[in-house]
Amino acid sequence: MEINAMYENLGISKKVLDFGKKIEDSLKDRFQEIDENAEYNQMKVIKAMQDNRVSDIHFAATTGYGYNDLGRDTLEDVYASVFHTESALVRPNLISGTHALSIALSGNLRPGDELLSPAGKPYDTLEEVIGIRESTGSLKEYGVIYRQVDLLPNGTFDYESIKKAINERTKLVTIQRSKGYDTRPTFSVSQIGELIAFVKEIKPDVICMVDNCYGEFVERMEPSDVGADMIVGSLIKNPGGGLAPIGGYIAGKTECIDKASYRLTAPGLGKEVGASLGLNQAFYQGLFLSPTVVAGALKGAVFAANVYEKLGFQVVPNGSESRHDIIQAVTFGNPEGVIAFCQGIQAAAPVDSFVSPEPWDMPGYDAPVIMAAGAFVQGSSIELSADGPIKPPYAVYFQGGLTWYHAKLGILMSLQKLLDAGLVQI
Numbered sequence: 001m002e003i004n005a006m007y008e009n010l011g012i013s014k015k016v017l018d019f020g021k022k023i024e025d026s027l028k029d030r031f032q033e034i035d036e037n038a039e040y041n042q043m044k045v046i047k048a049m050q051d052n053r054v055s056d057i058h059f060a061a062t063t064g065y066g067y068n069d070l071g072r073d074t075l076e077d078v079y080a081s082v083f084h085t086e087s088a089l090v091r092p093n094l095i096s097g098t099h100a101l102s103i104a105l106s107g108n109l110r111p112g113d114e115l116l117s118p119a120g121k122p123y124d125t126l127e128e129v130i131g132i133r134e135s136t137g138s139l140k141e142y143g144v145i146y147r148q149v150d151l152l153p154n155g156t157f158d159y160e161s162i163k164k165a166i167n168e169r170t171k172l173v174t175i176q177r178s179k180g181y182d183t184r185p186t187f188s189v190s191q192i193g194e195l196i197a198f199v200k201e202i203k204p205d206v207i208c209m210v211d212n213c214y215g216e217f218v219e220r221m222e223p224s225d226v227g228a229d230m231i232v233g234s235l236i237k238n239p240g241g242g243l244a245p246i247g248g249y250i251a252g253k254t255e256c257i258d259k260a261s262y263r264l265t266a267p268g269l270g271k272e273v274g275a276s277l278g279l280n281q282a283f284y285q286g287l288f289l290s291p292t293v294v295a296g297a298l299k300g301a302v303f304a305a306n307v308y309e310k311l312g313f314q315v316v317p318n319g320s321e322s323r324h325d326i327i328q329a330v331t332f333g334n335p336e337g338v339i340a341f342c343q344g345i346q347a348a349a350p351v352d353s354f355v356s357p358e359p360w361d362m363p364g365y366d367a368p369v370i371m372a373a374g375a376f377v378q379g380s381s382i383e384l385s386a387d388g389p390i391k392p393p394y395a396v397y398f399q400g401g402l403t404w405y406h407a408k409l410g411i412l413m414s415l416q417k418l419l420d421a422g423l424v425q426i
C-alpha cells in the first residue's frame with residue numbers, strides 16, 4: 001500500500017495530506033538543525049553514563065528504606081554530569097514537576113524569606129504552592145513572601161523593576177524557562193543566563209532556580225550551564241524520554257540539593273533513603289533516549305507552527321523562530337477550535353484513540369481545561385498531547401510525540417477535525 005493510503009486508512013483526507021506535505025517539504029533545514037542538536041545531546045548523555053560507569057547492577061530494584069541504592073545514587077550522578085551540576089535529586093517519589101518545584105522551593109526558603117519571580121506569573125499549579133492563590137499548606141502560610149515583576153509588553157525582562165524588587169530579604173529567584181499556559185515567548189538559555197548574571201551582580205548569594213520543564217535537550221546548553229543554582233523538571237516530560245513512568249529531578253549546587261532532600265524525605269535523612277522500587281532502568285533508558293525523543297517532539301512543534309500559521313492563526317513561537325522548549329501554542333480565539341484540535345490529537349493516539357476529550361475542572365487550574373492524551377503513561381506530556389484552558393484567548397498548547405511520525409499524524413488529524421467542523425478552509 002502507498003503511504004498516502006496508510007494515512008487515508010487512519011482518516012486523513014488527501015486534501016489535508018497534500019497541505020501537510022508542502023509544509024513538511026519546506027522544513028528540511030529546520031529539521032536538520034534539530035537533528036544536529038539531538039546528536040550533540042546524545043553524546044553528552046552517553047559520556048555522562050560512561051564517566052559514571054553505569055552498569056547493569058544499577059538496574060536492580062531496592063525496597064524498604066532504600067539504603068545504599070547504588071542505581072539511584074549513580075543515576076543522580078549521571079544527571080549531575082549531564083547538567084554540569086554538583087549534585088542532583090532524581091526520584092520516583094518526586095511525583096511530578098509541580099512536586100519537584102515545591103520541594104526545591106520549600107527546602108530552600110525559610111520564614112521571612114522573599115521569593116521573587118522576575119519573569120511574570122509562574123505556572124498555574126505553582127500559584128497554590130506559593131500562595132498567590134489562597135491554598136492550604138502554601139509557602140505563604142509558612143511566612144514566605146512572594147514578589148513578582150512582570151515582563152515588559154514585548155516579552156523581555158524589566159531589568160529596572162527587577163533591580164528595585166531585590167532587597168535584603170530576597171532569598172530565591174525563580175525563573176520559568178517555558179511559557180507554560182501563556183502566550184509569552186519561552187526564554188532561551190542565553191537570555192536566562194543574562195538574567196541570572198544581572199540578579200547575581202545585585203545580590204551574589206541569592207539562589208537562582210530555573211523551572212526547566214519542557215526545556216531539557218532542546219538546546220545544547222541548559223540553564224545550569226549559565227549560572228542557575230538549581231534546575232527542576234519532570235520525568236514524564238523531556239528527560240524521562242517517554243519511558244519513565246513517574247518522577248522528577250532537581251539538579252544544582254550541593255547545598256541546595258541537600259536542603260531539598262531534607263524536605264523530600266526528612267531532616268537528617270535526606271538523599272540517603274528512598275527505595276527506587278525497580279524503576280531505575282526506565283530512568284536510565286529514558287534519559288538515554290531523551291535527546292532523540294525531544295527532537296521528534298520539536299519537529300512536531302515546528303510543523304504545527306507552520307501548518308497553523310499558514311492558516312492564519314496566531315502561533316507562538318512562530319513558524320520560523322528558534323525554539324527553546326517543545327511547546328507550541330496556537331490561538332484559535334474560540335472554544336470550538338481548541339476542542340476540535342484536542343479531539344484530533346486524541347484520535348491520532350495509539351492508546352485511547354476511541355475516546356473524545358471534554359473540558360473539565362482540573363485540580364490546580366482556575367478554568368476548565370481540555371486535555372488530549374492517548375499516552376502510555378498517564379498525563380505524560382513528552383508523549384503527544386494537547387491541552388488548553390477554556391478561557392480567552394482560547395489557545396491550545398501542543399507538545400510531545402515520542403516519534404516525529406506520530407506527532408505529524410496528530411497534527412494532520414487535528415487539521416482534519418477543524419476542517420470537518422468547518423472551522424478552517426484549505
Ligand SMILES: *Cc1c(COP(=O)(O)O)cnc(C)c1O
Pocket residue numbers: 096097098099123125176177178179180211213214234
Ligand atoms: C508541566 C510544568 C510544570 C508542572 O509539572 P507537572 O508535572 O505537570 O506538575 C511546571 N512548570 C512548567 C513550566 C511546566 O511546563
